[in-house]
Amino acid sequence: MKQQEIDLWITFTREGNEDPLAQDLRFDNITWRSAAIIDRNLEKTAIVGSLEEEAIKQRDFYDQVIGYGSEGASPKLKQVISRLHPKRIAINKSQDEGAADGLTSTMEQYLKKALKGIKAEYVSAEDLAIALRARLIPEEVALVKKAIAECEKIYDEAEKIIRPGKKDRDVFQYIHQLVEQKNLEYAWASDHCPSVVAGNSPAGHVAYYGDTIHKGDFVRLDFGVKYQGYCSDIQRNYIVGPTTIPAGVKKMFQTARKANDIALDNLKPGIPGYKIDQLARNHITKQGYPEYKHALGHVLGRSTHEIGPLLGPRWPNRYGTAPLKTVQKDLVFTIEPSVTSRYGTCNLEQDVLITSNGYRDLSKPQTELIMVG
Amino acid sequence: MKQQEIDLWITFTREGNEDPLAQDLRFDNITWRSAAIIDRNLEKTAIVGSLEEEAIKQRDFYDQVIGYGSEGASPKLKQVISRLHPKRIAINKSQDEGAADGLTSTMEQYLKKALKGIKAEYVSAEDLAIALRARLIPEEVALVKKAIAECEKIYDEAEKIIRPGKKDRDVFQYIHQLVEQKNLEYAWASDHCPSVVAGNSPAGHVAYYGDTIHKGDFVRLDFGVKYQGYCSDIQRNYIVGPTTIPAGVKKMFQTARKANDIALDNLKPGIPGYKIDQLARNHITKQGYPEYKHALGHVLGRSTHEIGPLLGPRWPNRYGTAPLKTVQKDLVFTIEPSVTSRYGTCNLEQDVLITSNGYRDLSKPQTELIMVG
Numbered sequence: 128m129k130q131q132e133i134d135l136w137i138t139f140t141r142e143g144n145e146d147p148l149a150q151d152l153r154f155d156n157i158t159w160r161s162a163a164i165i166d167r168n169l170e171k172t173a174i175v176g177s178l179e180e181e182a183i184k185q186r187d188f189y190d191q192v193i194g195y196g197s198e199g200a201s202p203k204l205k206q207v208i209s210r211l212h213p214k215r216i217a218i219n220k221s222q223d224e225g226a227a228d229g230l231t232s233t234m235e236q237y238l239k240k241a242l243k244g245i246k247a248e249y250v251s252a253e254d255l256a257i258a259l260r261a262r263l264i265p266e267e268v269a270l271v272k273k274a275i276a277e278c279e280k281i282y283d284e285a286e287k288i289i290r291p292g293k294k295d296r297d298v299f300q301y302i303h304q305l306v307e308q309k310n311l312e313y314a315w316a317s318d319h320c321p322s323v324v325a326g327n328s329p330a331g332h333v334a335y336y337g338d339t340i341h342k343g344d345f346v347r348l349d350f351g352v353k354y355q356g357y358c359s360d361i362q363r364n365y366i367v368g369p370t371t372i373p374a375g376v377k378k379m380f381q382t383a384r385k386a387n388d389i390a391l392d393n394l395k396p397g398i399p400g401y402k403i404d405q406l407a408r409n410h411i412t413k414q415g416y417p418e419y420k421h422a423l424g425h426v427l428g429r430s431t432h433e434i435g436p437l438l439g440p441r442w443p444n445r446y447g448t449a450p451l452k453t454v455q456k457d458l459v460f461t462i463e464p465s466v467t468s469r470y471g472t473c474n475l476e477q478d479v480l481i482t483s484n485g486y487r488d489l490s491k492p493q494t495e496l497i498m499v500g
Numbered sequence: 501m502k503q504q505e506i507d508l509w510i511t512f513t514r515e516g517n518e519d520p521l522a523q524d525l526r527f528d529n530i531t532w533r534s535a536a537i538i539d540r541n542l543e544k545t546a547i548v549g550s551l552e553e554e555a556i557k558q559r560d561f562y563d564q565v566i567g568y569g570s571e572g573a574s575p576k577l578k579q580v581i582s583r584l585h586p587k588r589i590a591i592n593k594s595q596d597e598g599a600a601d602g603l604t605s606t607m608e609q610y611l612k613k614a615l616k617g618i619k620a621e622y623v624s625a626e627d628l629a630i631a632l633r634a635r636l637i638p639e640e641v642a643l644v645k646k647a648i649a650e651c652e653k654i655y656d657e658a659e660k661i662i663r664p665g666k667k668d669r670d671v672f673q674y675i676h677q678l679v680e681q682k683n684l685e686y687a688w689a690s691d692h693c694p695s696v697v698a699g700n701s702p703a704g705h706v707a708y709y710g711d712t713i714h715k716g717d718f719v720r721l722d723f724g725v726k727y728q729g730y731c732s733d734i735q736r737n738y739i740v741g742p743t744t745i746p747a748g749v750k751k752m753f754q755t756a757r758k759a760n761d762i763a764l765d766n767l768k769p770g771i772p773g774y775k776i777d778q779l780a781r782n783h784i785t786k787q788g789y790p791e792y793k794h795a796l797g798h799v800l801g802r803s804t805h806e807i808g809p810l811l812g813p814r815w816p817n818r819y820g821t822a823p824l825k826t827v828q829k830d831l832v833f834t835i836e837p838s839v840t841s842r843y844g845t846c847n848l849e850q851d852v853l854i855t856s857n858g859y860r861d862l863s864k865p866q867t868e869l870i871m872v873g
Contacts, residue, residue: 141598142598142805143520143597143598143599143600143601143803143805143807144520144598144599144601144602145598147516147517155689156688156689156691158705158805159818176818177704177793178704178705178793178794179704179705180704181702181704181705181706182691182692182704182705182706182707185706185707196793196818197793197813197815197817197818198817198818199815199817199818201817220604220605220606221606222606222610224516225514225515225516225517225518226516226517227516228516228517228604228606228607229517229604230604230605231593231601231602231603231604231605232593232603232604232605232608233593233594233595233601234601235605237595315529316528316529318529318555319555329554331550331551331552331553331554331555332531332551332552332554332555333554333555333558334555334558336554420550420551420569420570421551430516432515432516432531434516440570442570442572444570444571444572444574445532445549445569445570445571445572
């Protein structure tokens with residue numbers, strides 16, 4: 128906060144539309160309009176409806192818990208914040224990051240009316256939110272690794288079901304069965320987790336297309352599980368054999384692998400996200416493949432698409448300024464450039480942790496096309 | 501929509517901070533800025549990122565699904581909405597209802613910029629949201645009844661654990677054990693569901709206070725479970741015996757029962773929520789008890805505190821205009837006035853369904869103090 132000259136950060140939320148950061152701030156499941164305030168000295172104050180004063184105290188996270196009654200949140204808000212004499216107040220507004228954009232239009236109006244007379248500039252808390260939520264401590268990295276290990280185990284088990292005559296739907300259902308058996312959660316919406324694409328059906332956030340798997344098909348799975356609140360996100364690519372791998376498939380695979388490796392070789396703190404994307408993207412188009420229509424990679428953690436710098440192209444209408452942000456230590460990224468040919472789309476998505484001068488593999492990179500069948 | 505002269509309703513949302521109505525609109529788990537548009541003829545159009553076009557089509561809910569690419573959501577939004585020539589556009593902004601207040605300040609700005617040049621008035625979609633989400637069809641009422649039945653079973657089983665020498669925490673933990681065994685979900689945050697209050701500890705959204713239960717104690721539980729997405733919310737009140745019930749406890753109980761009954765006798769479509777609250781509140785204060793510091797009741801359904809008219813006092817700073825809204829058929833309400841004395845707080849919370857000319861019990865009303873121990 129001092130770096131950004133922010134005097135206090137207010138998360139202002141209520142029941143029915145909880146701020147996405149509420150859990151990170153131990154401020155989830157509140158009922159009435161409530162404010163979680165962190166000041167420049169990292170003192171934490173909660174202003175909540177009086178019936179919840181005791182519950183928030185019991186969470187033992189806030190230095191001060193203040194209840195209000197039928198007068199509403201406004202007077203206590205004004206009183207607490209006036210005392211802090213803020214010049215810059217961070218609020219949860221963000222163009223690019225949904226999870227840092229929790230302040231609704233109505234709640235912003237309420238807050239600013241309550242604080243009328245306090246001469247302060249309002250700024251986005253986006254970077255504070257990224258620091259709070261996306262940068263992981265070692266205990267959290269261990270949970271991501273566990274989520275990855277569970278995901279990889281399921282991938283290994285699922286290989287036997289990808290064979291001629293089976294449907295993409297069978298693969299989807301088998302993986303669902305394994306997830307339920309293991310009592311795991313899905314890393315994203317279960318209606319397209321996994322996504323199973325056989326042959327040259329298009330890529331997308333879809334469960335399956337109803338295709339039958341044939342010998343010679345290129346098959347790609349996109350899948351992840353959540354373990355104790357932390358996500359994995361991996362893709363694997365298969366060829367249905369026994370068959371001689373066509374030269375076109377080999378080239379597609381090698382181009383994808385090389386694109387991943389070029390991105391990884393350059394991945395380290397301080398580099399803007401778009402530069403990493405550009406390197407992989409350029410390699411792919413130079414080999415004569417079309418440009419992929421998404422970002423090279425995203426932050427992974429408490430959610431699959433976590434907030435933070437995007438390893439993506441500078442398409443301001445789609446990605447805003449997220450690709451301009453620089454890579455930071457302790458972020459986990461997916462690396463997932465796509466190479467599309469008439470055989471399908473190859474994408475060797477892997478998960479890596481940013482270290483002080485580079486990255487560390489968290490998942491096992493796919494270095495060869497897996498022959499199944 | 502015609503009643504309110506609304507030409508179209510836009511729910512504009514994205515990943516990371518999903519609109520609370522997204523699930524109701526089959527619009528959950530989308531990634532990029534996406535709009536769910538319902539026009540005056542109830543034609544439904546979805547505008548989504550191109551990678552999600554197929555997935556939304558597969559949900560088979562929207563008459564039209566339009567994908568966009570790197571140009572962002574803005575051009576398609578303008579194009580689709582211009583064609584509809586709207587005069588009044590409803591958006592998800594609401595002073596009183598969190599779940600109808602999903603539009604963030606940043607997203608509102610984006611939307612209005614995209615629609616610049618379209619001369620329309622923006623109004624709150626609050627009443628549309630209530631109709632969509634809070635009014636229940638018979639199949640949904642059946643699920644609420646099932647949630648109530650499961651809740652009541654757990655209450656019955658838990659009676660044996662409320663006895664002298666046990667702690668409030670033991671009761672809390674025993675109920676948690678039953679919920680887990682039965683593979684049910686909690687109707688609200690598990691850290692205060694149930695809420696167990698022994699003796700005259702204060703009421704509030706709290707799990708327990710760490711009290712030991714003694715003979716003669718008045719004990720109150722507030723508890724609910726969720727069944728297939730629908731909630732129950734019930735309170736029961738006990739006296740720890742064997743003991744002769746003190747006259748003061750008897751009077752407290754009878755006053756609470758009578759307050760419930762007065763409220764119920766007057767509950768029917770068309771009556772403003774505050775009038776129901778007032779009747780119960782006046783009865784309690786006339787008997788010499790303090791005014792309760794909350795609302796008499798709230799809508800129950802997909803969530804425990806569901807959107808809709810509030811059976812609450814006209815405290816505008818706390819409850820806004822929700823108590824001015826009128827009771828509607830097909831809403832489920834809790835009825836829960838509190839009577840506080842030196843023995844504790846008595847609250848006979850029950851759940852009822854509004855019919856065309858009154859109400860129907862969904863839960864079993866508590867008509868006598870339960871003696872345990």
